[in-house]
Amino acid sequence: MSAHPTIGDTLEQTVDRYPGRDAIIYPRKDQRWTYAEFDERVNRLANALCDLGIEKGDRVATVLHNGSEMALTVYACAKIGAVFTPLNFRLPAGEIEYIVSDADAKVVLFEAATQEAVEGARPALEVDDYVCIDDDREECPDDAHGFYDLLESASADRPGGRVAEDDVYAFIYTSGTTGRPKGVVHEHRDMVEHNLLCIAEMDLTRDDVGLSMMPLYHCAELHCNLFPRVHRGAATVIHHEFEPTAALEAVDDYDVTVLFAAPTAWNALSMAAAEADIDVSSLRVGLYGAAPMPEQVLENCRKHLCEDYVQAYGMTEIGPAGVFQSPDDQLPKQGSAGLPALNHRLRIVDPDAEPDQEVESGEIGEILISSPCVMREYWNRPAATEQSLREADGTTWYYTGDLGYRDDDGYLYVVDRKDDMIVTGGENVYPAEVEDVLFSHDAVAEAAVVGESDDEWGERVVAYVVADDVSAGDLDAFALESDHLADFKRPRAYYFVDDLPKNPSGKVQKFKLREDEADVDPEAETVTS
Secondary structure (H helix, E strand, C coil): CCCCCCHHHHHHHHHHHCCCCEEEEEHHHCEEEEHHHHHHHHHHHHHHHHHCCCCCCCEEEEECCCCHHHHHHHHHHHHHCCEEEEECCCCCHHHHHHHHHHHCCCEEEECHHHHHHHHHHHHHCCCCEEEECCHHHCCCCCCCEEHHHHHHHCCCCCCCCCCCCCCEEEEEECCCCCCCCCEEEEEHHHHHHHHHHHHHHHCCCCCCEEEECCCCCCHHHHHHHHHHHHHHCCEEEECCCCCHHHHHHHHHHHCCCEEECCHHHHHHHHHHHHHCCCCCCCCCEEEEECCCCCHHHHHHHHHHCCCEEEEEEECHHHCCEEEEECHHHCCCCCCCCEEECCCCEEEEECCCCCCCCECCCCCCEEEEEECCCCCCEECCCHHHHHHHEEEECCEEEEEEEEEEEECCCCCEEEEEEHHHCEEECCEEECHHHHHHHHHCCCCEEEEEEEEEEECCCEEEEEEEEEECCCCHHHHHHHHHHCCCCCHHHCCCEEEEECCCCECCCCCECHHHHHCCCCCECHHHCEECC
């Protein structure tokens, strides 16, 4: 073991402490493994990857839904120093081609559900080997290795070779809220540090049981939930995908105690729990991120699910969690992101200013975070790295691109993305405050506000809305009556859409709205005066 543990070491330490405790439960394939059994399979996969020629530093890409195979792969890569590179299972062939080529991956793991997209990308890729995880169901093409065949054929001995704390653990590609995804390079040490702060903030114990239903290819589920649970010795139930009633049944069946979901998913869970006769009393704490929990959603969750919730704010580049809002702060600090995590520092500066040019308390500026969990760099993007990571007084600060402020108690409030701010007639409009007003209308399920070019005002405020039985005139009247929205901030046009383009963490991809990539019915546009 290195002086500081690696991701692989955290698993082996837990095996040493709790070999017989449940590690992974995957109902879809009727798998239930203790830590000793899980570790044996991790070793087999690690050795199988070595037999395929994978060496330290080589990238191993996955295009997979949730499953035990994802958990095995990330720890197998960690043990041999291979670089885990998970892709969104929803990506089409062209985007798979872009990321796999950018990462220069040597192996790609896929499943029957993603086979068509992977096959579409293959002609343009220089990948040595493909691995299909559905060989246990006889659903694999002939020219791919079978995942379970590899497991059975490889040695169960701990793989050789040394992995150090400053070796690269993964390339986690950003989910693209502003354009092409970038590969975020994380080392083993910063992920182990991140495990510890998540364990502390969630009060995680070896007796906890977590449910992974959000995508494991995304760092929120992987780094804030699976990794800390394995490090602590807790159990993880894995669902192939999110379905509210199935998730609630898993809480009942396995006495799940901790759960992560985006606010939209928590909303779906609370509505399902209100209708279903399912025992969720084992649930002690819920974790959420990507956006603040709307007050009504929080109230419903507290009523139908559990009392305590923890909010995490951050982004892929810092781990992702860097700011936490504790259960005690959910109501008195409604709308806040919380306080900096352990060993983290937070600053608000004028946008793009130097790290020492802090604004006054209550003033809006760009959010900067200093963290032991921050990325090493963006892969193949030196200019973007230089812009995002800047030194001041021996400290590296990450420029989040988010705008926010701190109140007199030091709590962070995230206002909006810097790139999303609208300047109309010389006035700044933060879309989030307009969206909050629209969302409070009973008929509005979702809303996204962006700036649209305007000859007179430079930009005008427009809203993309998912709603039932409401007109633009109704929403305009509602905005005019609101005490929370100045007249110049209200939308001048409404586009009614079936859904909003989102990235895997549930954040709206506003660049697609600005680039007219949303599925908008032209007849639905109504311009207001």
